[in-house]
Amino acid sequence: MQKGIIIKGISGFYYVKIEEGKIIECKARGKFRNNNITPIVGDRVFIELIEEDKGIIKEIIPRKNLLIRPLVANIDQAVVVFACKKPDIIFTLLDKILIQIESYNIKAIICINKSDLDDNNMFDKVKSIYEKAGYTVIKTNALKNEGIDDLKSLLKDKISVFAGPSGVGKSTIFNKIQNKIKMETQDISSKVKRGRHTTRHAELIDIDNNTFIADTPGFSNLDISFIEPKNLQYMFLEFKDYIGKCKFTSCMHFKxxxxxxxxxxxxxxxxxxxYNAYIEILEEIQNNRRKR
Ligand SMILES: Nc1nc2c(ncn2[C@@H]2O[C@H](COP(=O)(O)OP(=O)(O)OP(=O)(O)O)[C@@H](O)[C@H]2O)c(=O)[nH]1
Ligand SMILES: [Mg+2]
Ligand SMILES: [Zn+2]
Structure with missing residues (x-):
């Protein structure tokens, strides 16, 4: 038996990268289907080799998490990308993306791209707010390759997905950290005209034997109304030290x-x-629930 990770799945075949670096084309053993488990990209598996480059998936190691869009298992971290400018940072959107990532129990790092356009010191602002909250915040200029090595070192030995609004430079960054696939990059105006292309099947790109990035940006759906109002507090990591010290055990930290x-x-x-973002989002979730 060999241990590996599924990097791609196409019509019943799974491509498993084994520890020595080879990619083995595998079929899944029937038993998974009976148990309602289908192997998916990101699954860590044990395979049995039947030929030099063909095998059978025998066992799926329990998943630590499962992201639906894109469908990927065992994500270690999400890189949340925003730009200093073009488009401007919408802080509530950043907070909502972080909330969604926390709800999946995935670690987030924040990457502020387009540092060449940072005449309003947006990087320093983001850094001061979010480092205090416990996040790593880095800056990049993808056009000039600045900060890309720092980002790469944060990706090492992990499975990462990229998230963030359109036009911030995710694909440009993606193309700088790997050269196996070339993502399309363009400015927003030309994209709107051409209509958007979405990849349905996730695939992991290996940067080295143990470092992977998912080829589609995750967390596109930003409806966070699935979060119970009373659980929102746990998605703000820096509240942790204070929750439980309030006068009322059911405290929502509001009024x-x-x-x-x-x-x-x-x-x-x-x-x-x-804190203000917490209140704003709390009220939004509560209002949306009342409307239903
Ligand atoms: N000035 C500047 N422009 C950049 C930088 N990185 C990317 N861009 C430009 O920003 C535009 C959008 O970049 P993309 O990589 O397509 O953005 P994206 O985040 O992948 O956008 P979606 O695919 O729509 O989500 C392109 O015109 C890039 O050339 C940067 O560091 N500085
Ligand atoms: Mg893109
Ligand atoms: Zn409280």
Missing amino acids: ETGCAVKEAAHNGLISIER
Whole structure:
């Protein structure tokens, strides 16, 4: 038996990269289907070789998480990309993307691209708010290859997906960190005219034997109303130290008295921007639920 990872699946065949680096074309053993488990990209598996480059998947190692769009298992981290400018950073959108990533129990890192356009010090602003929240924040200029090595070192030995709004430079970055596939890059105006192309099958691109990136941007669906209002607090990582210290155990950290989270925000221990984002998103989720 050989251990490997499924990097691609096409009509019943799975392409498994085994530890020594070879790619083996595999069929799945019938038993998975009976158990309602279908192997998917990202699955870590044990295979039995039947020929030099053909095999059978015998066992799927339990998944640590499962992302639906794109369909990928075992994601270690999401790289959330925004640009200093063109388009401007929408902080609520950044917070919502982070919430969605936290809800999947995936680690997020924040990459601020287009540093050549940073005349308003947006990188410093993002860094000061989100580093305090526990995130790693890096800057890149994908056109000039600046910061790309720093990003690459953060990807090492992990499976990563990219997320972020259209036009921030995800595909441009993607093309700088690997040269196996070439993603289409373009400015927003020409894209709108041409209509959008979406990849349905996820594929992992190997940067080295143990480092993979998913070829489609994840977290495109930003409806976060599936989150229960009372669970939203846990998606703000920096609240963790204060939750439970409030006067009321059911505290939503909003209008209650004796709230440790609110106090921390007012004392600057939690960024006031993040606390305000929490309130804004909490009210939005509550309002959406009332409408249903
Ligand atoms: N000035 C500047 N422009 C950049 C940089 N990185 C990418 N761009 C440009 O930004 C535009 C959009 O880049 P893409 O890589 O297509 O953006 P994307 O995030 O993949 O967009 P979607 O595929 O629509 O989600 C292109 O015209 C790029 O050349 C950068 O660091 N600085
Ligand atoms: Mg793109
Ligand atoms: Zn509270």
